[in-house]
Amino acid sequence: DIQMTQSPSTLSASVGDRVTITCRASQSINSWLAWYQQKPGKAPKLLIYETSSLESGVPSRFSGSRSGTEFTLTISSLQPDDFATYYCQQYNSYSTFGQGTKLEIK
C-alpha cells in the first residue's frame, strides 16, 4: 500500500502570508496527486489534480508542484476563506489520502 505523509499537521499563518504544505509518498506515484480543501462540517473540495492542474473555479493563488515523491501545495497570499484543512490524495494505485493539514489563523 502507498502511504502519504503530510506535513505539518497544523500550520498557523496570517492573511497575506505565503504558505506551503508538503505531502510525501512512500513510493513513486508519478504525478497522480490531488489536493482538497475541507471546512468543518462540509464535503471536501477539489483544488488541484495531476500535481499541478488547477480545478476550474479555484483561485490562481493555489498552486502545486512535485520533486520526486515529494509534493507541495502553495498558497501565495492567504485569504480569510483559505483557513481550512487540506488533504493530499494519491491515485497512482487505488487511492490514499494524507492525514491532513489544518491551516489556522495566527
Add this chain to the structure above:
Amino acid sequence: EVQLVESGGGLVQPGGSLRLSCVVSGFTVGSNYMSWVRQAPGKGLEWVSIIYSGGRTYYADSVKGRFTISRDNSKNTLYLQMNSLRAEDTAVYFCARGLSWVFDCWGQGTLVTVSS
C-alpha cells in the same frame, strides 16, 4: 446543476447491515466513475470503494468482502451495501463523482454509527 444527496445512515449494532444511497442529478451515474469516501469523527479521509463507468469495482482492504458498491442507472443512484459492520466503520460517508480517481463533486455525507 450537479447534486449528490446521500441517505441511509444511522445507528446500527456491530455485525449489522446498512445500505447507503446517493441520488445524483445534473449528470448520469452510469457514465461516470463513482466512489465512496468516509471520514471517522475528527479524523481524515479514507477512500472506501469505486465503480467504473464500465462496471468494474474496487475496494479498500478495510472493507473488502463486507461492502458492495453498485448503481441503478434507471434511478441515477449509487449504493453502498455494508455488512458485518464494526465499530471502526463509524464515519460520515460521502459519495463522490470521479474524474477517474480524482473526486470533483461530493455529496454532503451521511453519518453511520456502529455501536451497541
